[in-house]
Amino acid sequence: MSLLIIEAFYGGSHKQLVDLLQEELEDCVLYTLPAKKWHWRARTSALYFSQNVPISEQYRILFASSVLNLTELVALRPDLGKLKKILYFHExxxxxxVKKYQERDFQYGYNQILSCLVADVVVFNSVFNMESFLTSIGKFMKLIPDHRPKDLESIIRPKCQVLYFPIRFPDVSREHDKDPESFFKVLMHLKGLGLNFHVSVLGETFTDVPDVFSESRKALGSSVIHWGYLPSKDDYFQVLCMADVVISTAKHEFFGVAMLEAVYCGCYPLCPKDLVYPEIFPAEYLYSTPEQLSKRLQNFCKRPDIVRKHLYKGEMTPFSWAALHGKFRSLLTTEPREDL
Structure with missing residues (x-):
């Protein structure tokens, strides 16, 4: 168990990644907390893990997502501080x-900056994620009223690299930041035009579910094929394989596992021309306004053969575990530092 994996938010893509690593890499051990109330995980999980991860001389590498306050953990557990520390940013x-600015919000970003300072390697799941973080550090730290730290971006950047989220594609995920209001508004417009379509709304819910979900489910009525979380991955992929189009209306996305899984299952993607999407998808799959999205969907409803005959023009291989496993193995099986 030379590789110690700690995941403070064990759900969604966080769970998918560490489960994959544990299955595919030898000699590793995983410690987790359930994916609930991420604010509290970010605040307090370091103390929990400091008390619940056994002391062992076998550990050589520590891999954790950026939900964990790595600085607090290595201060509480100096033995873990001696390991090669790898921090992975899903977001x-x-x-x-955030829905509304609150003064305490500063602490979450600040904790991530501190974690980067004590980490040996900082890994991001996309260039968009990495650059949006690094180039925002200076402005973010100006929120401190005086005696501000300096040059943090130049200290952290040399540690950083991009390793796309590795997806194990089959043989055949929160709420307000995904902007469900825009998504359902477009669907209700299509229904109001009398266009024929069916919709499946898939995904894991953690705590608060916006009212628009229940209201829209009722309004869409017989157009709904499936609604809600599918615990079986096989069932999930089966629903994707039945679909023709997959839509994102996200206000924020740092990678987009679900969109790529849907494309792999044959869906035509429609994504905002923003965030990480231009990094992942060719231009023809991007839209700039809700009106553009609605117009394209109206066309697809009238001519479903357009998408059913379409062959995806982007690349899927760079995001597969088959392509990325060598880089992850290299990162997570490096020889320990000489001072251990």
Whole structure:
């Protein structure tokens, strides 16, 4: 168990990644907390893990997501501080959208900056995630009223690299930041035009579910094929394989596992021309306004053969575990530092 994996938010893509690593890499051990109330995980999980991860001389590498306050953990557990510490960013709190500004929000981004300073390697799941984080550090730290730290971006950047989220594609995920209001507004417009379509709304819910979900489910009525979380991955992929189009209306996205899984299952993607999407998808699959999205969907409803005959023009291979496993193995099986 030379590789110690700690995941403070064990759900969604966080769970998918560490489960994959544990299955594919030898000699590793995983410690987790359930994916509930991420604010509290970010605040307090370091103390929990400091008391619940056994002391062992076998550990050589520590891999954790950026939900964990790595600085607190290595201060509480100096033995873990001696390991090669790898921090993985699924998302970053410097540019993550919040419903309303609250003064305590500063702490989440600040904790991630501190974690980067004590980490040996900082890994991001996309160039968009990395650059949005690094280039926001200076502005973010100006929120401190005086005696501000300096040059943090130049200290952290040399540690950083991009390793796309590795997806194990089959043989054949929160709420307000995904902007469900825009999604359902477009669907209700299509229904109002009398266009024929069916919709499946898939995904895991963690705590608060916006009212628009229940209201829209009722309004869409017989157009709904499936609604809600599918615990079986096989069932999930089966629903994707039945679909023709997959839509994102996200206000924020740092990678987009679900969109790529849907494309692999044959769906035509429609994504905002923003965020990480231009990094992942060719231009023809991007839209700039809700009106553009609605117009394209109206066309697809009238001519479903357009998408059913379409062959995806982007690349899928760079995001597969088959393509990325060598880089992850290299990162997570490096020889220990000489001072251990």
């Amino acid at each position: 970053n709190q410097l540019v993550y959208p």
